[in-house]
Amino acid sequence: MDVHDKQTRSKNMRAIRSKNTKPELLLRRLLHKEGLRYRVCPKAIPGKPDIWLRKYNAAIFVHGCFWHMHGCAVFKLPQTRQEFWKSKLESNFARDKVVQSQLRRLGIRVLVVWECSLKGKNRLAKPMINLLVKTWLVSGSSSGELTEQGLYAN
Template sequence: MTDVHDKATRSKNMRAIGTRDTAIEKRLAALLTQAGFDFRVQDAALAGFDFRVQDAALAGRPDFVIDAWQCIIFTHGCFWHHHDCYLFKVPATRTDFWLDKIAKNVERDERDLSTLIEQGWRVLIVWECALRGRLKLNDTDLTERLEEWICGGGQTAQIDTQGIHLLTVSPPRKA
């Protein structure tokens, strides 16, 4: 199947996809704030319920960091991070290119997750399908799952359309 756009248009469209302040990040930030967590700038004094965003000093540049609870939260797009859900569709054009690119994203995600856990962080992945789409969780359910995980002290988990689930993490590969 050929692409409906020419190469220049497709390239322009792909460049327009943001890496920060995405709709799913904004929704999650609003839910964290609604739950009593407040956004703070990177160098502000540490307070119990503050979160910061996009910390480049940490592996994977986490979307949200809650220092007082030793928590990191990532919002993962289902396409870019290859989530096995209805939002992930294998591209019909340049299939090998896209599958290779996505596989590298998944490999990097696994490496970053292992690094953060080794550093003592608890990590939560919130999938795009839990935040948008026809099967998304409602705000109440999503907020309850976030609070349950943040305050509950669990290790690594993910939230998708089915709720919250523990993640098993492979040990990092030795170079």
């Protein structure tokens, strides 16, 4: 059972942003302090990545663990309207995979930074986030993920 009435839940859901989220702003500040320059949500790049680093030919997506079905402790399927949420979140997950494969076909490198690595009790320290992102950028790896456990590069 939902703890909020319908109007309160609707108000809360409308307040959720699709860009300029707190995790995204945190990562952008960290990158800027390191001297890395980027573009925000360029429309010319498939999937409009949250951060585009032309110098490294790299797209960075900052994914919310709930909205993109990350398999961490932060993700939990809601108890109400489970069929709706499962369908919605699975379509987000499938879209992410399609966009990432499109980018790799174009020769664009893709890094997914998960919300759990940036906030919460198991988050990584800011210097560690900087080090891991910079390591991935210079590595030449075609794709990678930054989670609360660290960096996984492919």
